[in-house]
Amino acid sequence: METLRPILEQHPFLKGLAPEYIELLTGCAANVRFKEGEYLFREGKKADQFFILRGGRVSLETYAPGRGTILIQTVGEDEVLGWSWLIRPYKWSFDGRALEMTRAISLDARCLRDKCAEDHNLGYEFMQRFADVMVQRLRATHLQLIDMYQGAPRK
Amino acid sequence: MLPHPYTVRQVHRETHDTFTLDLEPLDGDTPPFAPGQFNMLYMYGVGEVPISISGNPADSRTLMHTTREVGSVTRVMRTLQRGDTLGVRGPFGTHWPVLDSEGSDVVIACGGIGLAPLRPALYQILAHREQFGKVVLLYGTRTPNDILFQREIQKWRAQFDLEIYVTVDRAMGNWRGNVGVVTTLIPKAPFDPINTVALVCGPEVMMRFTVQELRKRGVDERNIYLSMERNMKCGIGCCGHCQYGPDLVCRDGPVFRFDHLEPLFGAWEV
Ligand SMILES: Cc1cc2nc3c(=O)[nH]c(=O)nc-3n(C[C@H](O)[C@H](O)[C@H](O)COP(=O)(O)OP(=O)(O)OC[C@H]3O[C@@H](n4cnc5c(N)ncnc54)[C@H](O)[C@@H]3O)c2cc1C
């Protein structure tokens, strides 16, 4: 039977991961599809998955009373979505909504969390890779906050 | 050097705080310009400001400037109407190396009003399209309402020979495009970093992070060009107002090759 292994192996986020870990991930992986407008996850709900995107685009959103839905970031092909499964309290911090037909591999986090606790090398690998994603997002958020297109008063 | 009087032929409201003026000279012809050059626009009795030329270099009849209202002169400039007059000196400064980039991929990365000085470069590339490899426009603004030249961007998007990516910092639920700063587009944009010339324009902080990402992607710093902004007075290298380290931006810039700027670029205020 064909498995999702070759896709996982080639995904930029998982590049270089030891074959036994790829094997493990393959066991937790499922092919998923989301129609335009469909939610992949909702803010505050339990985060028991993460997604490796293969096509399409997802927006990370939050709802502000009186202002409506605010789009914070869009994530697309070859990117990874969701680190909340790895960090307590394992709850999504945002809504994730498909902006167009989106294809992804969903990875079940419940078994991975246990495996990370048992095998610290695996835990470290994941922490490192997800820390990179978090830092990238943090940097982007920092630039959004300083409102960089406004330009600074010059001398 | 005295300003030449020009009449406003048309005013286009681009966004809530930007507008484009189509100008024509009261006497003589509009002098030719190269993409990236600027003029000193003089509002009689108010003051003079440097503004890049945003029109088509192949169109010798209309002089276009796209301006964001930020302070005393641009605020008055915004009230100009068809038939009004203003003074123009120029064109001044260095230009984007468009015609020297033939055979390469071209990445145009800009933020906010920074698209205005790059529009002439895009026109020039499109006029000689077959002489370039991939042409990619990466454009970031604050919100969807701040996107400049919307209709033109739609038109360029519909062309198969341009890759256009627009992203905004913030959007509300009905926006279907990208959200995130312009630098997030660079790792995935379709160009060959080994054979790419990058033209970058925007506020300095945006340019700093853009250059970082371009270098990370493998673009040689000798192939990265930036347009710098400094307050100007004379525009012709006499008064020293626009000093940037050893350079005068009005004379040696505004377009510089990155490796020339690098020693100063890390410093916040120079
Ligand atoms: C080579 C060159 C090309 C330029 N091209 C363009 C262009 O195509 N379109 C355009 O809109 N502008 C352009 N500028 C910037 C433009 O010259 C200034 O915005 C203008 O001089 C401001 O004049 P003002 O009298 O309206 O504002 P001022 O009264 O001088 O400034 C009011 C306040 O706004 C701040 N400020 C000034 N400029 C900016 C800015 N750019 N961003 C944020 N805050 C600012 C000042 O520090 C001050 O606090 C260019 C500048 C240079 C040097």
Ligand code: FES
């Ligand atoms: S503006 Fe006077 S030297 Fe540049």
